[in-house]
Amino acid sequence: MEKAILRVEGISCDHCVKTITKAAGDLLGVKNVEVDLKGNTVSFMFDPAKSPLKNVEAAITDAGYDVKGLLKSYNRT
Numbered sequence: 011m012e013k014a015i016l017r018v019e020g021i022s023c024d025h026c027v028k029t030i031t032k033a034a035g036d037l038l039g040v041k042n043v044e045v046d047l048k049g050n051t052v053s054f055m056f057d058p059a060k061s062p063l064k065n066v067e068a069a070i071t072d073a074g075y076d077v078k079g080l081l082k083s084y085n086r087t
């Protein structure tokens with residue numbers, strides 16, 4: 011599993027948090043999605059063999075939010 015933190019704009023309320031959590035969390039191999047409403051970040055664990063990072067970004071974009079970039083990414087054992 012890898013962990014990534016994305017900077018995402020357009021997160022304005024708890025509904026947005028739920029929408030993004032579900033959009034990303036529904037992808038195969040994506041877990042522990044955490045949306046920071048104030049910090050405009052979305053962090054999650056993912057298995058790149060099942061859902062590459064670009065697929066997670068696309069799911070968030072398709073849900074109506076603006077992915078600004080990758081803040082951090084690292085492997086976790």
Ligand SMILES: [Cu+2]
Pocket residue numbers: 021022023024025026027
């Ligand atoms: Cu909202």
